[in-house]
Amino acid sequence: MYEIRLHGRGGQGAVLASKILAKALVEEGKSVKAIPSFGFERRGAPVAAFLRFDDKEIRQTTNIYHPDCIICLDPTLPRAVDIFSGMNLNGIWVQSTKKSLDQIQVPETVSKVGLCDAFGIARNIFGRIITNSIMLGAFAKTTDIVSLDSLSKGMESVAFRDAALEKNIQALQHGYDETKVFDVNKQEAL
Amino acid sequence: MSRTIVCDGNEAAAWGVALSRPDMVAVYPITPQSSLAEYISQFVADGIINADLMDVEGEHSVLSVLHGACLAGARTFTASCGQGLAFMFEPYFRTPPLRLPIVMSIVTRDGITPQCVWGGQQDAMTVREVGWVHMYCETAQEIMDTVVMAYRIAEHREVMLPVNVNHDGNYLSYCVEKVEIPDQEEVDDFLGEKNTNWHVALDPDRPMGVDPLTGGAGGPGPALFVRYRKGQCKGMQTALRVITEVHEEWGKRFGRYYAPLVEEYRLDDAEYAIVTIGSMAGAGKDAVDLARESGEKVGLIKIKTFRPFPLKVLRQSLSKVKAIGVVDRSVSFGWNSGPVYQELLSTLYFLDERIPTVSFIGGLAGADITIEHFTRVIETTAVALRGKEFAEPIWLNEND
Numbered sequence: 001m002y003e004i005r006l007h008g009r010g011g012q013g014a015v016l017a018s019k020i021l022a023k024a025l026v027e028e029g030k031s032v033k034a035i036p037s038f039g040f041e042r043r044g045a046p047v048a049a050f051l052r053f054d055d056k057e058i059r060q061t062t063n064i065y066h067p068d069c070i071i072c073l074d075p076t077l078p079r080a081v082d083i084f085s086g087m088n089l090n091g092i093w094v095q096s097t098k099k100s101l102d103q104i105q106v107p108e109t110v111s112k113v114g115l116c117d118a119f120g121i122a123r124n125i126f127g128r129i130i131t132n133s134i135m136l137g138a139f140a141k142t143t144d145i146v147s148l149d150s151l152s153k154g155m156e157s158v159a160f161r162d163a164a165l166e167k168n169i170q171a172l173q174h175g176y177d178e179t180k181v182f183d184v185n186k187q188e189a190l
Numbered sequence: 191m192s193r194t195i196v197c198d199g200n201e202a203a204a205w206g207v208a209l210s211r212p213d214m215v216a217v218y219p220i221t222p223q224s225s226l227a228e229y230i231s232q233f234v235a236d237g238i239i240n241a242d243l244m245d246v247e248g249e250h251s252v253l254s255v256l257h258g259a260c261l262a263g264a265r266t267f268t269a270s271c272g273q274g275l276a277f278m279f280e281p282y283f284r285t286p287p288l289r290l291p292i293v294m295s296i297v298t299r300d301g302i303t304p305q306c307v308w309g310g311q312q313d314a315m316t317v318r319e320v321g322w323v324h325m326y327c328e329t330a331q332e333i334m335d336t337v338v339m340a341y342r343i344a345e346h347r348e349v350m351l352p353v354n355v356n357h358d359g360n361y362l363s364y365c366v367e368k369v370e371i372p373d374q375e376e377v378d379d380f381l382g383e384k385n386t387n388w389h390v391a392l393d394p395d396r397p398m399g400v401d402p403l404t405g406g407a408g409g410p411g412p413a414l415f416v417r418y419r420k421g422q423c424k425g426m427q428t429a430l431r432v433i434t435e436v437h438e439e440w441g442k443r444f445g446r447y448y449a450p451l452v453e454e455y456r457l458d459d460a461e462y463a464i465v466t467i468g469s470m471a472g473a474g475k476d477a478v479d480l481a482r483e484s485g486e487k488v489g490l491i492k493i494k495t496f497r498p499f500p501l502k503v504l505r506q507s508l509s510k511v512k513a514i515g516v517v518d519r520s521v522s523f524g525w526n527s528g529p530v531y532q533e534l535l536s537t538l539y540f541l542d543e544r545i546p547t548v549s550f551i552g553g554l555a556g557a558d559i560t561i562e563h564f565t566r567v568i569e570t571t572a573v574a575l576r577g578k579e580f581a582e583p584i585w586l587n588e589n590d
Contacts, residue, residue, distance in 0.1 A: 060561060158196065
């Protein structure tokens with residue numbers, strides 16, 4: 001079983017991203033459960049969404065407390081929320097930021113980092129800082145867990161139509177292309 | 191041909207409604223049911239559901255509208271929860287004695303006060319004694335399948351009772367997973383002829399009295415009132431058989447078999463068991479597997495049908511074990527325990543031997559019931575098995 005926690009702010013589309021990713025993983029034959037965290041929904045407030053997938057049937061319908069991967073849609077969020085809470089060793093961190101690796105602090109639990117200037121890309125494509133599709137591209141590039149093709153199909157069937165779909169597929173591709181991936185802190189699992 | 195989609199529990203319920211081809215749907219939105227209402231109105235707008243959608247001013251009107259529609263021969267659906275269900279209570283109580291086969295999803299939500307908009311089964315459990323059939327689902331797929339099955343059960347000639355298909359607010363309403371949507375023609379064939387008002391009809395050509403004045407201490411009143419109540423009870427008891435038959439037929443036709451009343455998991459050689467209801471069962475089964483790995487002889491009992499109460503099958507399940515821990519997602523204030531726990535105590539009366547029991551209350555107001563929580567439930571129930579008494583309920587999320 002592989003567990004992913006998405007962090008974002010209300011309005012950036014973390015919950016929708018988890019739904020698209022769920023669809024893409026089902027497309028690739030996985031068993032998936034994705035569930036949003038329950039907070040006071042409002043624009044700008046920190047939100048989280050959980051997604052677990054496996055080759056065999058998943059039964060537990062619960063939140064995720066020990067993620068293998070963190071996807072963070074907002075560059076300011078790591079300062080406001082402990083996004084690494086409970087993270088498993090040798091985890092993967094996919095972060096929206098225009099900073100370079102030497103400008104950020106990578107916790108010891110993380111062994112792979114994907115950095116993507118999602119705000120910059122979003123401003124160009126949407127004129128607004130909606131980063132979910134871009135960061136799904138960043139996730140695909142960093143982890144190799146899911147293909148862009150499956151993510152595009154996920155977008156089409158779950159979320160977007162027509163012009164919005166076109167723009168989001170463009171965003172997905174840009175997110176993939178412009179993400180820089182780094183191996184760090186390689187450790188033996190305890 | 192069937193097709194696979196990925197959706198949350200509320201959308202799965204809406205697809206179940208679409209497949210059942212209702213004539214009229216009335217809804218008033220309330221968290222966490224709102225997106226279910228939105229999916230249905232989207233389906234009506236897109237022509238996926240060919241029904242009249244009544245967007246009324248509150249839940250009391252929602253169910254009153256459906257009373258009229260059902261009496262006039264329509265197949266009907268609604269969904270509600272929490273305060274909405276509270277506001278609906280007056281027509282809600284009148285639905286079973288009118289013998290109206292209305293299907294309603296309760297997207298379960300905890301009770302206020304204090305303020306809370308999240309899941310918990312307090313709403314559905316509070317109305318457990320009103321005469322509706324209550325079934326609780328575990329997955330999005332089961333929600334969709336059970337909504338369709340609910341019409342067969344409700345409209346069965348010997349049942350003619352309203353059915354609540356309950357799914358946990360948040361944990362099922364918003365949980366996204368794979369759902370297979372069967373072919374419409376096969377569902378049409380499964381559901382057969384609509385049967386909503388053979389017993390009463392709003393028909394200008396054949397006027398008839400509905401809902402007569404009864405009761406009192408003399409004349410025909412008391413006997414008539416008793417006839418109504420006995421009829422309801424008989425319909426509920428018959429529903430136990432019908433629910434089982436309908437689930438079996440669903441399994442044969444669509445390949446998905448669900449335990450209709452009570453599911454047993456690793457119970458046959460178990461010394462003791464935990465009892466669950468709703469979406470928590472998955473984490474419960476995982477915890478049972480973990481405990482089994484370390485040699486604990488524990489099993490799980492999941493209640494799907496809570497009303498009518500499946501006394502016979504549950505008695506059989508309980509007879510296999512020597513202790514039980516019951517996990518409730520709501521509170522029985524009168525008994526200082528959970529409502530499911532209370533009903534399990536009643537069931538134990540019918541066994542030869544009295545066995546130790548523990549009441550656990552968890553998952554209130556959106557709180558999580560994790561594998562770790564269930565591990566605690568299993569360990570505590572094992573302690574009860576060895577003789578320690580637990581007079582007070584254990585609140586699982588008290589220190590989370």
